[in-house]
Amino acid sequence: METWRVADLHAYVDDCLEPEQRQTFEQRMAQDPALARRAAAWRAQNSAIRAALDGEGARAFSISLVRHQGEVLSQGRRPATAGGRPSAEQPARLSALTVADAAPSSAKDARSAVRPWLLWRLGVAALLVGLASLWAPASTVVPAKALAAADVQAFRAFVRPGVAPVEFSTGDRAQSETWLAARLMRPVHLPATPSALKLVGARIAPYPGAAAAFLLYRSQDRPLGLLVQSLDAPRTTAPRLLAADGGYAAVWTWRGEGFALAGALDTTSLLKIATDFFAPPPPAAQAAPTRGS
Amino acid sequence: MSRLPQLSVSAVPPLSDCLTDLSDLRRFGVALARDDRFVVDHTAAGALVDRLFRQASFEAVGEGAPSGASRAARDDARVRAFGQFVRLHRRHVRRLALDDGEQGWDENPESARAKAPAGGIGMAAAVRMLPLDLREALLIVVLARFTHGEAASALDISLATLIARLTKARERVAALTHAPLAAGAGPRAVPHLRVVK
Numbered sequence: 001m002e003t004w005r006v007a008d009l010h011a012y013v014d015d016c017l018e019p020e021q022r023q024t025f026e027q028r029m030a031q032d033p034a035l036a037r038r039a040a041a042w043r044a045q046n047s048a049i050r051a052a053l054d055g056e057g058a059r060a061f062s063i064s065l066v067r068h069q070g071e072v073l074s075q076g077r078r079p080a081t082a083g084g085r086p087s088a089e090q091p092a093r094l095s096a097l098t099v100a101d102a103a104p105s106s107a108k109d110a111r112s113a114v115r116p117w118l119l120w121r122l123g124v125a126a127l128l129v130g131l132a133s134l135w136a137p138a139s140t141v142v143p144a145k146a147l148a149a150a151d152v153q154a155f156r157a158f159v160r161p162g163v164a165p166v167e168f169s170t171g172d173r174a175q176s177e178t179w180l181a182a183r184l185m186r187p188v189h190l191p192a193t194p195s196a197l198k199l200v201g202a203r204i205a206p207y208p209g210a211a212a213a214f215l216l217y218r219s220q221d222r223p224l225g226l227l228v229q230s231l232d233a234p235r236t237t238a239p240r241l242l243a244a245d246g247g248y249a250a251v252w253t254w255r256g257e258g259f260a261l262a263g264a265l266d267t268t269s270l271l272k273i274a275t276d277f278f279a280p281p282p283p284a285a286q287a288a289p290t291r292g293s
Numbered sequence: 294m295s296r297l298p299q300l301s302v303s304a305v306p307p308l309s310d311c312l313t314d315l316s317d318l319r320r321f322g323v324a325l326a327r328d329d330r331f332v333v334d335h336t337a338a339g340a341l342v343d344r345l346f347r348q349a350s351f352e353a354v355g356e357g358a359p360s361g362a363s364r365a366a367r368d369d370a371r372v373r374a375f376g377q378f379v380r381l382h383r384r385h386v387r388r389l390a391l392d393d394g395e396q397g398w399d400e401n402p403e404s405a406r407a408k409a410p411a412g413g414i415g416m417a418a419a420v421r422m423l424p425l426d427l428r429e430a431l432l433i434v435v436l437a438r439f440t441h442g443e444a445a446s447a448l449d450i451s452l453a454t455l456i457a458r459l460t461k462a463r464e465r466v467a468a469l470t471h472a473p474l475a476a477g478a479g480p481r482a483v484p485h486l487r488v489v490k
Contacts, residue, residue: 006456007441007452007453007456010441010456010459011441014434014435014440014441015438016440016441041467042463045416045463045466045467046435049431049432049435049436049466050435050436052415052416052417052420053320053416053417053420053436181471186415186416186470187414187415187470187471230415230416230417232415232417234334255415256414256415256416256417257415
């Protein structure tokens with residue numbers, strides 16, 4: 001592919017072309033299916049990057065806030081701004097990041113000056129963690145709720161009595177992952193199917209900013225819809241039930257994905273099934289496999 | 294801090310006044326700063342960005358930021374703000390890399406690819422595994438939605454370099470995530486040069 005053509009392709013997928021240039025490029029794509037496929041792949045990649053890094057994902061779930069603030073308890077010095085620290089894997093690099101930037105020549109003085117305040121800081125941090133644990137559940141508003149709302153809406157739109165509203169009918173999780181990855185242009189990691197459920201199939205569902213995966217399951221002839229969207233958020237400790245758009249969905253995160261489960265079940269059963277998805281009980285007869293394998 | 298210019302902040306409005314929406318820059322900064330190497334979580338990335346952000350605002354005072362009356366002036370201020378942030382961040386990462394006993398911040402692409410698990414990794418993790426120069430180019434275009442001309446100006450590189458970096462970044466992200474690519478879209482399976490007898 002010629003250099004000018006690569007530049008045009010980038011300009012096209014990044015919406016940098018003038019209308020007439022865009023039209024010309026679309027005509028060229030109509031004659032070159034390989035070019036059209038490449039443009040579609042890069043556009044899908046752009047959407048996936050925006051969906052994953054929109055900055056709200058990591059703040060969407062209360063566990064993120066609680067975990068980060070909890071980590072402050074074990075730290076002597078933290079960045080000057082509100083926030084936390086790198087995780088415990090790289091404590092030396094953390095000190096390089098914070099102390100060297102603020103005052104390279106007086107790092108030792110800064111450390112010694114911090115010590116008298118350590119107990120006071122620990123007390124304040126403990127208070128903050130306590131307050132955060134009270135405040136955080138109410139703060140999980142935007143993306144977690146958006147995930148739940150998208151799932152409830154998709155369930156309402158696609159799931160009809162007597163109809164299996166899937167684009168790809170399969171009971172195999174791996175096949176669903178492959179089919180979804182090919183259409184969403186990103187890897188999709190699905191949780192293991194709980195023994196009480198049966199996977200019916202997969203389809204693509206709308207989500208703000210990017211398409212999402214939607215899986216249909218059946219539990220004793222009652223349908224359940226699982227919406228899966230790429231989300232840059234830490235793993236939650238357990239699924240949470242959220243009311244959204246007149247319905248309920250259980251939401252959680254795992255392996256860089258956000259999950260929302262909705263269905264024609266009462267909230268207790270819904271949460272129990274979500275918990276089975278999140279932490280399946282190990283099979284009794286054999287060694288427990290790793291999740292998602 | 295001694296390296297910051299001794300200027301009166303009230304003399305000229307800080308750069309933040311010239312930008313219509315600073316959340317764009319912050320979002321870009323957090324995504325850029327978090328690399329799973331020096332900055333390994335969202336909160337630390339936010340703290341680092343806030344610090345660099347303050348420095349960028351102070352430095353902009355010395356350059357006579359426009360008052361933001363016209364759209365062109367605001368766009369120019371936006372490009373300049375992102376450019377300043379990128380330069381400060383590069384300096385920060387370079388210093389950390391040197392402290393770490395390395396000559397540069399770029400990592401071997403083959404080792405990066407080797408770190409990815411067999412089933413592929415998430416999109417966010419794949420972006421974080423990119424070398425800094427590729428990450429800058431990809432994020433400023435995709436996340437901050439700069440035009441290519443603006444992005445090249447903010448990153449202080451030529452348009453051709455920007456295109457080359459975007460190509461590498463997109464192909465590498467696709468390889469790391471093991472996302473299916475169109476025919477001919479992935480990295481070359483064979484080297485460009487062959488030994489000819």
